[in-house]
Amino acid sequence: MTDPIAPALILIVASVLIGLTRGNWRSAVVLIAPLITLWAVWQVPDGVVTTARFLDYTIEPVEGSPLRRLFATIFSIMAFAGGLYAFRQARWYELSAAFVYAAGAIGVCFAGDLITLFLFWELMALFSTVIVWCGGTPAARKAGIRYAMMHLLGGVVLKVGIEGVVVHTGSIDIQPMLATNFDTWMILVGILVNAAAPPVSAWLADAYPESSPTGSVFLSAFTTKTAVLALILLFPGEPVLIGVGLYMVMYGIIYALLENDARRILAYSIVNQVGFMVCAVGIGTQMALNGAAAHAFAHIIYKALLFMSAGVVVYRTGKSKCTDLGGLFRTMPLTTICGIIGALAISSFPLTSGFVTKTLISQAAVDQGLTAVYFLLAAASAGVFLHAGIKFPWFVFFQRDSGLRPKDAPWNMAAAMVLFAALCVLIGVFPQVLYQFLPYPVDYHPYAPGKVLYYLQLLLFSGLAFFVMLPWLKRTPTIALDTDWIYRVALKNVVSRAAVLIGSVQEKTHQHLVAILQAGLKRIQRHHGPGGIHARTWPTGSMVLWVAIMLASYLILYYLL
Amino acid sequence: MNRPETDNHWLTRPQTIRQLWMLFIAILVLTVLAQVLIKVKGYFGVDGWFGFAAGFGFVCCGAMVIVAKALGPLLKRNDHYYDD
Numbered sequence: 049m050t051d052p053i054a055p056a057l058i059l060i061v062a063s064v065l066i067g068l069t070r071g072n073w074r075s076a077v078v079l080i081a082p083l084i085t086l087w088a089v090w091q092v093p094d095g096v097v098t099t100a101r102f103l104d105y106t107i108e109p110v111e112g113s114p115l116r117r118l119f120a121t122i123f124s125i126m127a128f129a130g131g132l133y134a135f136r137q138a139r140w141y142e143l144s145a146a147f148v149y150a151a152g153a154i155g156v157c158f159a160g161d162l163i164t165l166f167l168f169w170e171l172m173a174l175f176s177t178v179i180v181w182c183g184g185t186p187a188a189r190k191a192g193i194r195y196a197m198m199h200l201l202g203g204v205v206l207k208v209g210i211e212g213v214v215v216h217t218g219s220i221d222i223q224p225m226l227a228t229n230f231d232t233w234m235i236l237v238g239i240l241v242n243a244a245a246p247p248v249s250a251w252l253a254d255a256y257p258e259s260s261p262t263g264s265v266f267l268s269a270f271t272t273k274t275a276v277l278a279l280i281l282l283f284p285g286e287p288v289l290i291g292v293g294l295y296m297v298m299y300g301i302i303y304a305l306l307e308n309d310a311r312r313i314l315a316y317s318i319v320n321q322v323g324f325m326v327c328a329v330g331i332g333t334q335m336a337l338n339g340a341a342a343h344a345f346a347h348i349i350y351k352a353l354l355f356m357s358a359g360v361v362v363y364r365t366g367k368s369k370c371t372d373l374g375g376l377f378r379t380m381p382l383t384t385i386c387g388i389i390g391a392l393a394i395s396s397f398p399l400t401s402g403f404v405t406k407t408l409i410s411q412a413a414v415d416q417g418l419t420a421v422y423f424l425l426a427a428a429s430a431g432v433f434l435h436a437g438i439k440f441p442w443f444v445f446f447q448r449d450s451g452l453r454p455k456d457a458p459w460n461m462a463a464a465m466v467l468f469a470a471l472c473v474l475i476g477v478f479p480q481v482l483y484q485f486l487p488y489p490v491d492y493h494p495y496a497p498g499k500v501l502y503y504l505q506l507l508l509f510s511g512l513a514f515f516v517m518l519p520w521l522k523r524t525p526t527i528a529l530d531t532d533w534i535y536r537v538a539l540k541n542v543v544s545r546a547a548v549l550i551g552s553v554q555e556k557t558h559q560h561l562v563a564i565l566q567a568g569l570k571r572i573q574r575h576h577g578p579g580g581i582h583a584r585t586w587p588t589g590s591m592v593l594w595v596a597i598m599l600a601s602y603l604i605l606y607y608l609l
Numbered sequence: 610m611n612r613p614e615t616d617n618h619w620l621t622r623p624q625t626i627r628q629l630w631m632l633f634i635a636i637l638v639l640t641v642l643a644q645v646l647i648k649v650k651g652y653f654g655v656d657g658w659f660g661f662a663a664g665f666g667f668v669c670c671g672a673m674v675i676v677a678k679a680l681g682p683l684l685k686r687n688d689h690y691y692d693d
Contacts, residue, residue: 301673302676302680305674305677306685369688378618414652414653419653423653423656426662426665427669427673430665430666430669430670431669431673433670434670446620498648501643501644501647501649501662502649505662506665508637509667509670510666510667511633512637512667513667513670513671520674525687525688526685526687527685527686527690528684528685528686529684529685530684536691537691
């Protein structure tokens with residue numbers, strides 16, 4: 049058997065090699081390392097494989113299970129496709145950071161204890177920040193700092209929770225829990241920060257679109273889906289997640305409808321899709337957890353595909369705003385078709401991967417008799433078609449003619465897109481390809497005729513609504529305010545005003561102190577200065593007089609005593 | 610790259626667009642009529658009604674667009690809002 053720590057380590061070693069090699073060697077490392085990782089993932093058996101001593105604890109760096117292997121599998125596939133997409137265009141340090149980032153995600157997958165999970169969690173936070181910075185613009189630099197602050201804050205909250213659990217229970221095991229006390233709430237909140245849950249969903253749409261065309265492909269895959277895995281492992285059936293998930297679903301739709309930037313539309317739709325998964329974890333049945341895991345798997349593929357197609361557009365035109373784009377289908381047919389396949393998959397159109405995974409979640413809601421959840425998820429499915437399924441390809445590739453005539457994707461970008469588009473269709477047409485790897489046995493048939501018809505009606509009439517209401521969806525060169533306004537504007541204003549206030553207080557205190565000091569100096573001057581009473585020279589005559597008085601007094605006293 | 614040219618792509622011709630609309634409407638009608646032949650299982654009663662999903666999808670999307678439109682004046686700011 050291979051060294052079981054290998055899956056994450058392989059990518060870490062590869063990231064170092066990316067820095068050390070050049071040309072074809074580097075390309076070979078980028079393309080081959082994820083495949084070796086994928087092979088290593090499938091060498092990890094069920095149960096705890098390795099243990100080690102860390103501080104005073106016995107940690108379990110590698111623990112296998114079907115769920116863990118499933119997530120590690122898609123992360124490895126993502127590293128490969130991302131590498132293929134990026135290896136000729138991205139800078140070496142972006143690729144290197146992306147591989148450590150992927151290693152962090154795979155490390156979390158196999159983490160058998162909370163300490164290992166936390167270490168890999170922070171590894172992801174650090175190197176994903178580097179990827180945001182690789183955007184190379186001043187906006188990317190600022191967004192990267194905000195991104196890092198949010199994730200380090202989330203990491204601290206997670207660490208507080210983990211330490212609380214360890215202190216109070218004495219166990220560092222990863223096991224299902226519910227948010228019932230301060231410690232578990234902290235862990236839940238720490239994970240939800242990475243899942244882009246409210247009220248901090250804004251970090252995702254703030255940072256991802258500022259990265260490079262290749263960087264956003266990597267970013268779309270790992271952080272939020274690792275959070276979904278952590279939720280499945282730690283909080284299955286936690287009721288609060290149903291509400292959180294439904295909020296995320298609706299938030300993503302509304303903000304994506306308001307958005308003008310193509311990659312930001314896709315970023316909001318990540319929050320929307322992760323909302324489906326979070327909701328499924330909250331439902332917590334075997335069907336629901338299967339749904340969450342399957343949907344995460346499918347989502348990584350079609351979301352990366354969508355970011356790839358948007359990335360090609362940004363790479364070729366340098367533009368990402370819908371108001372600047374349009375009509376690109378003329379010269380970018382392959383990118384358009386791949387984008388449309390990704391858009392259909394995210395909309396869970398029959399015969400695409402999204403359909404066979406998202407309906408698992410809806411079915412779980414039905415099985416539990418959760419009427420409101422079921423209808424809200426159905427409404428959200430319609431909304432996904434509206435904001436991502438049609439809006440994204442329509443405004444980028446069709447609508448009006450922007451006059452842009454860019455070339456289609458370079459061959460490696462095209463190959464990565466075709467691979468993922470094919471996977472979207474393959475999983476959609478043959479769901480067993482994915483179902484067989486889910487953590488629990490699947491007794492579900494997505495292609496019941498009534499179900500297909502139901503979703504066709506739902507989606508096609510959503511499409512009708514889009515085109516009927518198109519004038520209301522006209523793009524404007526605007527952004528939409530979100531909760532990040534609090535720390536980007538409000539807190540900044542508070543801090544700058546506080547700085548002014550503190551400055552004026554400091555100034556006045558300074559003036560006051562100087563005045564006191566000057567008054568004191570004047571007093572000293574008066575007494576000890578050249579004209580002061582203590583500084584006068586005494587005349588010799590008076591000295592003689594005083595000596596005479598003292599001697600006389602002495603004589604008198606001597607005589608008397 | 611940025612070479613504007615006379616736009617005569619078949620997809621953009623008014624006649625094509627008209628035909629696409631007719632095709633789309635025909636498909637919409639067919640998906641609803643198909644419910645005569647194919648039973649849609651209603652898990653909660655109403656979702657089994659004739660054409661329910663069609664109406665639900667249309668109304669929900671309409672509502673979402675209206676909500677987004679209504680929130681626009683409140684939330685939308687100029688592109689450069691955060692620049693300084």
